[in-house]
Amino acid sequence: MCSYGSKLVAPWTIASPISAKICRLRQVAKRFYNFGSKEYKSAFGDAPFFDSQGLRERTIQYIKNFDASIWHKDPIRTIVKGNYFIQGVESDTTNAIGNINGKQIFADKETFEKITAHISSSALRYEVSKCKDLMKAVRRLEADLL
Structure with a gap:
């Protein structure tokens, strides 16, 4: 109704x-x-307290000092365990209205195979439970990749 x-x-x-x-x-x-509901918030466990006012101030300062040209000089690329992969095809990135706002590097075949091999060998070490709580496994995978 x-x-x-x-x-x-x-x-x-x-x-x-x-x-x-x-x-x-x-x-x-x-x-x-469900965003912001008790069920949604419970998915994150006991999140540490953070200073929202400080975060707001640092964000404003970051935006004021932001250098948009850095996205052209330092393109988006694949990073695994701190290693930057710069081989591949460089392409422009665009914002929501189609304006060019930076560059990215698409991985070549060799880089893709290295990443696939790394994830395949690493994934075996991550214990994924049968329940829907994958937060710990995802955090461990993130820590390994980054």
Whole structure:
């Protein structure tokens, strides 16, 4: 059911097809919106306290001092265990409206094979439980890759 005016009606009885779609979207949004819920927050365990005001101030300072040309001079690339892979094809990156905002290096075949071999051999060491709590395994994998 969906509210239409002051009464509850079935979505298919609403005169406008757009109104019916909006009604269905609202129902889906209510059903799947868990961001910030207790269940969502519990997935992260006991997160340490952080200074949000300090984070805000450091972020503003970072933005004020940001050098956009660095994304051109130091392109996005693959990094595994601190090793930078710079072989491959360099390409422009774009922002959300299509403006070029930097560069990236697509891995060549040799680099791709090295990464695949590393992940394949490393993944065997990560214990993945049958439950949905993969946070520890993901953190260990991140630490290994970065």
